[in-house]
Amino acid sequence: MLKTIGVRSFNDLLSDIPEQRLYPDISLANPLSESELFNNLVTLSKENIGPEDYSYFLGAGAYRHYIPSTVKTIASRGEFLTAYTPYQPEAAQGTLQVGFEFQSMICQLTGMDLTNAGMYDGPTAFAEACLMxxxxxxxxTIGLLPSTDxxxxxxxxxxxxNKNLKxxxxxxxxxxxxxxxxxxxxxxPDFFxxxxxxxxxxDICKSIDALSVVHVNPISLGLLKPPGELGADIVTAEGQPLGIPMSFGxxxxxxxxxxxxxMRQMPGRIIGQTTDTNGNVAYTLTLQTREQHIRRERATSNICTSTQLMALMVSVYLATLGPEGMKRTATLCYQKAHYAADRIN
Structure with a gap:
């Protein structure tokens, strides 16, 4: 490249730049030890106001529920933390099994037939449901009740x-x-x-050949009847309350x-259970012709590498609590919400 532009060396290329600009004296403090740096950052962080310091009532999608230590411990394991999209099932049976179990538990929670391996978040899941x-x-035309978030x-x-929808x-x-x-x-429940x-x-949707899209708070399903038992066609939810920290959003x-x-119009990845050539249980991505890496602009959605690690955290949370733990958590949320409302009144 230097020969092409007629310059003998890299230094010659920079010769028009004053030396004091190239090699300025930078006034930096002496380096800190690890312990000093840690203490400085702790002091700096104390200038923030966190959820542990004050009561807050914002809610509306992100909630601070207690997360069992098993969730972070398992989600921090390298084989889960660094895993990528399991395109090669023969090399990713662990990741695929986790996804399959996630799908199975969400089906139980919602009372529905089929669940995908996860979307980006609750609102995008709801939007994808409306497109579906x-x-x-x-x-x-997409009908929404006034009490929608x-x-x-x-x-x-x-x-x-940019679609012909309203x-x-x-x-x-x-x-x-x-x-x-x-x-x-x-x-x-609704936004209020x-x-x-x-x-x-x-029932109204069935009478007018429309679909019912129900967006749930998953914790509430510890007490409420699953939407699948109420005739819902599509169910979406924000999974954050199920073992995921608020994490600034x-x-x-x-x-x-x-x-x-x-199912053939469902967005996102679907993990299926099958048997391998030796007759052993195996897991694989299935119905991939719906997806953008196969059909591009004809895919049901452009969602690709998704939130498998977050889905793992949800799975561990649900497995740790079990049905009785979910019921107790939902009951506590209900009781504390009414207690707060009574005190405010």
Whole structure:
């Protein structure tokens, strides 16, 4: 390259730059030892106000629940922490089994037939569900109740900005009769903590050939009837309450479940169980022709490398608590919310 531009050496190339600019005297303090650096950072961090210092009531998607120590211990293991997308099942049986067990537990939690291996977060899972409903019904209007989290609505608006889709806020019985409704989205519980009548909304959807998309708080399912038992077609959720720290807003994991008849329109990766040539149980990515690394612009979604590590944390959390632990956690949340409301009143 130097010969091509007519310069003999790299130093000649820099000869027009004053030496004091190239090699300035930099006034730096003496280096710190590891212990000194640690203490300085601890002192600096104390200038922040953390959730341990004060009570706070923001909620609305990120919650500080107690996380059993088993979650971080297992999620920190190198074979999980550094694993990548398991395109080669023969080399990734452990990662694939974790994903399969995650899917199985979320199916049990939601009462649905099928769950994918995880989405980016709750709002993106909900937005993808609305797009999926539009593909299935061939309709272009997404109905939302007024009690939907505005930040979920904002993400959905970003998703449909360049698509022939629109959002209808359902405020009257007449709005439910719109013929071009692809789906009706409902939170369970809703943004204000009320328990939506998912069964009635699901029945309405079936009567107008639309799909019901139910966005749940997964902790609440320790007490509430699973949306799958209430007729939901697609169920989404933010997985953060299930063993994931708030972490300044991410990374989280979106939960996405649906009825089996819609599985070929489901976004994201699906891990299936099969047998190998020796008859042993084996796991593999399945139905990959739906995905962007196979079909590009014809894929059901452009979601690719997802949040497998976060899904592992959810799996360990659910396995640690079990059904009774989930019920107790949900009961505590319910009781403490009502206690706080009574004291505020």
């Amino acid at each position: 409903a539009s593909r299935i019904t061939k309709k272009n 505005p930040r979920i609505v904002a993400v959905l608006q970003s998703y449909i900005k 959002i209808l806020t359902i405020r009257s019985k007449e709005d439910y009769k719109q013929k071009d409704l692809a789906c009706i989205g409902v939170q369970y 903590g009320s328990i939506s009548d998912v069964k009635s909304i699901s 991410g990374p989280y994991v979106g939960l996405f479940s649906c009825s089996k008849k819609y």
